[in-house]
Amino acid sequence: MLIWVCALHCEAKPVIDFYRLKKSHDDNAFDLYRGDNMACIISGIGKLASAAASAWIAARYEDAPSIAWINLGIAGAASCELGSIFALNQVTDADTGQRYYPAPGADSVLPGYACLTLGQPSEDYRENQLYDMEASGFMHSTLRFSSAELTQSIKIVSDNQQHKTGKDRPRISALIHRHIELIDQQANSLLALNQEIATLEIPAECWQQLTAMAHFSQTQKNRLRVLWRYLMNRDLSTEQLFGKIGSCASSKAIIEALEQLSYRESEGL
Amino acid sequence: MVSRVYIEAEIRDHPRAQQLLKRLHKLPVIEIEHFGEVFNPRAQNFRLQKKDPAIIIAAKNQGHVLAAPEGYGLGGDRNYYFSHMLNCIYDCRYCFLQGMYQSAHQLLFVNYEDFGAQIKHIASRHQGQQVWFYSGYDCDSLANEPMTGFTDYFIPLIASVDNAWLELRTKSTQVRSMLKQQPVSRVVTAFSFSDHFSHSKLEHGVPAIARRIDAMRRLLDAGWAVGLRFDPVVYHQHYQTAFVQLLNDIFSEIDPQKLHSVSLGSFRLTRDHFRKVSRLYPEEPLFAQNLDLNNGIVSYPLEREREMIEFCETQLMKHIPQQSYHPCEWHG
Numbered sequence: 001m002l003i004w005v006c007a008l009h010c011e012a013k014p015v016i017d018f019y020r021l022k023k024s025h026d027d028n029a030f031d032l033y034r035g036d037n038m039a040c041i042i043s044g045i046g047k048l049a050s051a052a053a054s055a056w057i058a059a060r061y062e063d064a065p066s067i068a069w070i071n072l073g074i075a076g077a078a079s080c081e082l083g084s085i086f087a088l089n090q091v092t093d094a095d096t097g098q099r100y101y102p103a104p105g106a107d108s109v110l111p112g113y114a115c116l117t118l119g120q121p122s123e124d125y126r127e128n129q130l131y132d133m134e135a136s137g138f139m140h141s142t143l144r145f146s147s148a149e150l151t152q153s154i155k156i157v158s159d160n161q162q163h164k165t166g167k168d169r170p171r172i173s174a175l176i177h178r179h180i181e182l183i184d185q186q187a188n189s190l191l192a193l194n195q196e197i198a199t200l201e202i203p204a205e206c207w208q209q210l211t212a213m214a215h216f217s218q219t220q221k222n223r224l225r226v227l228w229r230y231l232m233n234r235d236l237s238t239e240q241l242f243g244k245i246g247s248c249a250s251s252k253a254i255i256e257a258l259e260q261l262s263y264r265e266s267e268g269l
Numbered sequence: 270m271v272s273r274v275y276i277e278a279e280i281r282d283h284p285r286a287q288q289l290l291k292r293l294h295k296l297p298v299i300e301i302e303h304f305g306e307v308f309n310p311r312a313q314n315f316r317l318q319k320k321d322p323a324i325i326i327a328a329k330n331q332g333h334v335l336a337a338p339e340g341y342g343l344g345g346d347r348n349y350y351f352s353h354m355l356n357c358i359y360d361c362r363y364c365f366l367q368g369m370y371q372s373a374h375q376l377l378f379v380n381y382e383d384f385g386a387q388i389k390h391i392a393s394r395h396q397g398q399q400v401w402f403y404s405g406y407d408c409d410s411l412a413n414e415p416m417t418g419f420t421d422y423f424i425p426l427i428a429s430v431d432n433a434w435l436e437l438r439t440k441s442t443q444v445r446s447m448l449k450q451q452p453v454s455r456v457v458t459a460f461s462f463s464d465h466f467s468h469s470k471l472e473h474g475v476p477a478i479a480r481r482i483d484a485m486r487r488l489l490d491a492g493w494a495v496g497l498r499f500d501p502v503v504y505h506q507h508y509q510t511a512f513v514q515l516l517n518d519i520f521s522e523i524d525p526q527k528l529h530s531v532s533l534g535s536f537r538l539t540r541d542h543f544r545k546v547s548r549l550y551p552e553e554p555l556f557a558q559n560l561d562l563n564n565g566i567v568s569y570p571l572e573r574e575r576e577m578i579e580f581c582e583t584q585l586m587k588h589i590p591q592q593s594y595h596p597c598e599w600h601g
Binding site for chain 2: 089090099101103105106111112114143144146147148149150151193196197200226227229230233234259262263265266267268269
């Protein structure tokens with residue numbers, strides 16, 4: 001699952017169009033667009049809005065085994081060229097001084113840059129730092145749900161000391177759209193990383209089916225989860241695994257059967 | 270390989286930091302205030318980070334040298350350990366470091382002089398006693414040697430302190446800088462080995478066994494003291510034949526009479542480390558084996574462990590003199 005968090009519709013539009021995301025009509029706290037294994041939420045401007053939207057959508061996808069995140073938006077800079085694109089590698093909240101370190105992967109196609117998240121718009125640009133209004137809120141919230149490796153913030157320079165895009169929405173969309181292939185590459189790398197973590201988790205419906213087979217205490221559930229996570233990642237299909245415990249009459253018998261299978265499977269390392 | 274550099278702003282002008290930045294000039298450099306900002310946060314995934322680690326260049330400001338845990342040592346009067354690095358360039362699935370730190374980044378402390386001062390101070394407090402300083406507890410002592418210059422600083426330092434002994438623990442083949450120096454009898458380089466099968470399954474990125482045996486032989490030939498560490502011995506269906514094969518491979522190249530010390534211990538992790546590591550790698554057979562919890566330590570059931578250790582000891586004693594053997598005592 002990949003979730004895009006954008007402050008403005010015009011920032012999200014290139015992503016919505018590229019991935020053909022469909023507007024979800026049953027959600028009204030934030031505008032939400034959905035697609036296959038992907039969603040895009042429009043948070044509104046500011047770090048609080050970004051944090052709130054991220055938390056809200058994370059709750060909506062609580063069953064997802066793992067979530068990757070991209071905050072996509074515009075930023076100001078002292079001397080970077082208009083339309084330059086960066087993956088943030090350091091985000092500082094101007095109000096609190098709190099710093100976050102998103103970790104664009106080794107195969108990142110985008111150069112890294114530091115960013116200062118401000119509470120109010122400012123053109124008092126510092127060298128070597130982008131200015132935005134969402135990244136720290138986004139990081140603060142999403143790091144509650146995912147690790148820094150699965151959390152990225154991509155910024156496109158819309159304003160600098162010479163040029164201002166201001167509120168020209170079509171222009172903002174165009175600046176972002178220019179890089180949509182790079183953004184897609186970055187998203188695919190992140191999705192691959194996320195998939196590695198997601199496949200280690202027991203699918204929700206499988207877990208429900210498993211725990212419905214008998215009454216498990218919490219300790220037994222913990223053991224069951226460990227055993228199942230191991231065995232489902234071996235060369236055994238879910239059907240085969242259920243077949244191995246089909247005749248077990250109790251939670252204890254199920255765990256014992258899975259333990260014996262696990263011990264046998266692991267002897268060869 | 271590392272993909273980026275984090276550096277503490279205050280240490281940026283340190284000559285060792287400057288050298289590192291020169292060497293890593295192609296990588297993006299991100300300035301930080303304190304290494305804890307990057308190394309300690311909870312929202313990190315060790316498994317994902319291990320695929321793409323960064324190097325953090327920092328200074329250690331306290332606790333440079335610490336007393337070694339009870340039972341740790343090779344018979345010296347006093348035992349201490351120190352870590353100029355936290356984390357390792359290799360990715361051994363049994364390693365406790367995976368459960369120890371939130372981060373897989375390689376944290377390198379460049380203020381060697383502060384470590385050195387502490388080593389001298391501790392040694393002077395125990396005049397007339399043999400004081401051991403162990404390196405390689407939280408990292409591989411030599412694996413990053415071309416970058417860290419660790420031995421260039423610490424070996425002459427130990428040589429200058431009469432009652433100080435140093436153990437370097439490694440799985441690497443990075444012995445070139447040691448070969449350029451005059452051997453110091455109070456410096457022991459201990460090479461860790463697992464059998465070929467365990468090596469292929471569990472020691473990701475670790476140089477081939479033959480290359481490490483060769484590095485060991487070159488050090489011995491040059492007059493350096495060398496040790497062997499079979500720790501952890503990992504259970505698998507063919508561990509007995511594999512262990513015998515490993516011993517044959519080693520002792521066909523290495524004269525056992527010349528070894529400083531040999532130790533042996535089976536796979537074990539503290540309960541907390543085991544819990545964390547097995548969550549990170551749920552598909553790993555090593556953690557799915559029949560294991561027991563004894564006194565806060567997760568390890569093989571006592572009977573299996575005894576059988577493994579007895580077998581390996583018996584085989585080992587066919588090659589080495591008894592006095593060079595130091596079993597890993599961890600049952601308390």
